[in-house]
Amino acid sequence: xxxxxxxxxxxxxxxxxxxxxxxxxxxxxxxxxxxxxxxxxxxxxxxxxxxxxxxxxxxxxxxxxxxxxxxxxxxxxxxxxxxxxxxxxxxxxxxxxxxxxxxxxxxxxxxxxxxxxxxxxxxxxxxxxxxxxxxxxxxxxxxxxxxxxxxxxxxxxxxxxxxxxxxxxxxxxxxxxxxxxxxxxxxxxxxxxxxxxxxxxxxxxxxxxxxxxxxxxxxxxxxxxxxxxxxxxxxxxxxxxxxxxxxxxxxxxxxxxxxxxxxxxxxxxxxxxxxxxxxxxxxxxxxxxxxxxxxxxxxxxxxxxxxxxxxxxxxxxxxxxxxxxxxxxxxxxx
Numbered sequence: 439x440x441x442x443x444x445x446x447x448x449x450x451x452x453x454x455x456x457x458x459x460x461x462x463x464x465x466x467x468x469x470x471x472x473x474x475x476x477x478x479x480x481x482x483x484x485x486x487x488x489x490x491x492x493x494x495x496x497x498x499x500x501x502x503x504x505x506x507x508x509x510x511x512x513x514x515x516x517x518x519x520x521x522x523x524x525x526x527x528x529x530x531x532x533x534x535x536x537x538x539x540x541x542x543x544x545x546x547x548x549x550x551x552x553x554x555x556x557x558x559x560x561x562x563x564x565x566x567x568x569x570x571x572x573x574x575x576x577x578x579x580x581x582x583x584x585x586x587x588x589x590x591x592x593x594x595x596x597x598x599x600x601x602x603x604x605x606x607x608x609x610x611x612x613x614x615x616x617x618x619x620x621x622x623x624x625x626x627x628x629x630x631x632x633x634x635x636x637x638x639x640x641x642x643x644x645x646x647x648x649x650x651x652x653x654x655x656x657x658x659x660x661x662x663x664x665x666x667x668x669x670x671x672x673x674x675x676x677x678x679x680x681x682x683x684x685x686x687x688x689x690x691x692x693x694x695x696x697x698x699x700x701x702x703x704x705x706x707x708x709x710x711x712x713x714x715x716x717x718x719x720x721x722x723x724x725x726x727x728x729x730x731x732x733x734x735x736x737x738x739x740x741x742x743x744x745x746x747x748x749x750x751x752x753x754x755x756x757x758x759x760x761x762x763x764x765x766x767x768x769x770x771x772x
Contacts, residue, residue, distance in 0.1 A: 443500075443502070443503040443504055444456070444458065444459045444491075444503070444504050445458070445484070445487045445491070445504070445505075446503045447483060447487060448480055448483055448484055448487060449480070449613075449621070449645060450611040450613060451480065451484070451610060451611045452611075453608075453611075454484065454608050454610075454611075457608070458488060458491060459504065462491060462492065462497060462504070467492065467586070468586075468605070468606055469578075469581050469583075469585060469586055469587065470578055470581075470586065470587035470588075470589065470604060470605035470606075471488070471586075471587070471588055471589070471605055471606055471607075471608055472563065472589045472591060472594050472597065472601075472602065472605045472606065472607040472608065473485060473588060473589065473590050473591070473608055473610060474591055474592070474593065474594040474607055474608065474609045474610065475592070475609060475610030475611075475612070475644070476592055476610075476612075476642055476643070476644045476647065477592070477644065477646070477647055478641070478644040478645065478646025478647035478648070478649075478650060479610040479611075479612070479643070479644045479645075479646065479647075480610050480645070480646065481590040481591075481610055482559075482561075482590065484610065485557075485559050485588040485590060486515060486516060486518075486523075487505060487516075488557075488586075488588060489515050489520070489522075489523050489557045489559075489586075489588075490505035490507075490511070490512045490515040490516050491504045491505040492555055492557075492586065493511045493512075493515065493522075493552075493553040493554070493555055494506050494509060494511060494512050495509035495510070495511055495512075496508065496509055511552065511553055514552065520552065521551050521552070522550045522551055522552055522553060522555070522556040522557065523556070523557045523559065524542075524545075524556065524557065524558050524559065525559045525561060526538050526539070526541075526542060526558060526559065526560040526561065527561045527562070528561070528562055528565060532565070533565050533566070533567050533570075534560070534561075534562055534563070534565050534566045534567065534570055535567055535569070535570055536567065536569045536570045536573050538570075539566070539570045539573040539574045539577075540573055542558055542560075542574070542577060543573065543574075543576060543577050546577055546581060546582060546585060547582060549582075549584065550584055554584055555584050555585070555586060556584060556585060556586075557585075557586050557587075557588060558585065558586075558587050558588070559588045559590065560574075560587065560588070560589045560590065561590050562590070562591065562592075563589035563590055563591040563597060564591035564592050564593050564594070564596040564597065565596075566597070568598070571597065571598045571600075571601050572598070574587075574601065575598070575600055575601060575604070578601065578604040578605060579604065587605065589601075589605060594607045594609075611643075612642065612643025612644070613643050613644075613645060614643070614716065614718075615635075615638045615639050615717070615718060615719075615721065616638075618637075618638035618641060618643070618645060618648050619634055619635055619638040619721075621645060621648075622634045622637060622638055622648055622649065622652050625649060626649060626652040626653055627652075627653050628652050628653060633652055633659065634652055635721045636651075636659050636662045636663075637649075637651035637652035637659060639662060639703075639718070639719050639720070639721065640659060640661065640662045640700065642703075642718075661693060661696055661697050661700060662700060664686075664687060664697050664700075665697050665698075665700030665701040665703075665704055665719075666704060666719075667683060668680075668683065668684075668687075668697065668701045669701045669704035669705055669730070670727065670729070670730070671683055672701070672705070672741050672769045673705075673708070673729065673730050673733050673737075673738070673741070674729070675769075677766055677767070677769075680766045680769065681762075681763070681766045684762040684763075684765070684766055687758075687762065689758050691752055691755075691758065694752060694758055694761075695749055695752045695753065698745050698748050698749050698752070699745075699749060700719065701745055702742055702745040702746065702749075703718050703719040704719040704720065705738050705741055705742050705745070706718065706719070706742065707719045707720050707726055708726055708730045708731070708733065708738050709735055709738055709739070711725065711726040711730075711731065712731070712735060741769055744765060744768050744769055745765070748761050748762075748764070748765045751764075
């Protein structure tokens with residue numbers, strides 16, 4: 439089976455493709471996997487392809503891709519019509535609680551309907567409560583031979599160590615801004631070059647998110663501009679100007695946290711530029727601003743630590759105004 443024929447719908451992710459090609463060839467796939475990556479990174483696509491490849495009726499035909507997409511099993515799974523691919527979702531709730539996981543446990547020993555395997559796709563696994571993860575652990579320890587769990591999450595570190603020890607973590611590939619820019623140029627409806635560049639950097643390596651940003655409204659892309667200006671002000675050390683600008687930032691916690699994360703990436707690029715590394719925030723053409731190049735690595739590292747703390751405080755429900763005021767004060771003295 440040629441490696442290039444594995445999961446042709448999934449861009450990049452060669453390690454993941456090779457792993458499953460080898461596992462399916464040997465008949466030694468694990469009974470559970472964690473697919474880790476940001477929204478739009480291809481986690482759902484990968485889960486669907488893994489299920490289809492596992493049951494593909496033509497998986498031993500070297501002339502066809504894996505999954506083939508032609509057989510009845512592939513058509514059912516890839517179109518979302520297979521009763522043997524079960525999705526566990528948190529719905530409108532903030533967390534994934536224990537009840538849906540107990541329902542999985544109750545149905546575990548019901549044999550597959552169509553093929554010799556069935557799949558539980560657990561969305562937002564990083565939002566499972568501790569109680570839910572412990573309940574799932576009982577199912578992960580000794581599941582029936584015909585069951586495979588696919589846990590989709592943004593950050594595998596939020597899963598209990600006992601869960602991670604029973605399910606190999608596969609990180610979806612994060613693409614460089616340069617690759618993302620090139621891909622967007624060929625796949626977006628909006629040909630605006632500056633918009634493509636900003637979407638590529640804002641997406642953090644996620645092609646799906648990059649396309650959504652490039653094709654969508656301007657509100658999300660404006661966060662890139664805000665992060666660029668905040669990074670400039672923090673590096674300048676002008677507390678009063680920084681405080682005034684922070685007053686213009688969105689109060690929405692998710693949007694503010696993303697701006698802080700992007701600002702941290704911008705500062706990371708300052709260090710990378712000094713040490714010959716690749717850039718994640720700034721475009722390859724304009725590079726790191728000249729003024730930023732003059733700031734010492736020690737100061738930049740101190741600012742990055744403060745931004746990490748501010749992000750944690752936002753996640754812990756500290757008020758946005760309190761976080762920003764403290765950040766401005768601390769950064770001025772960093």
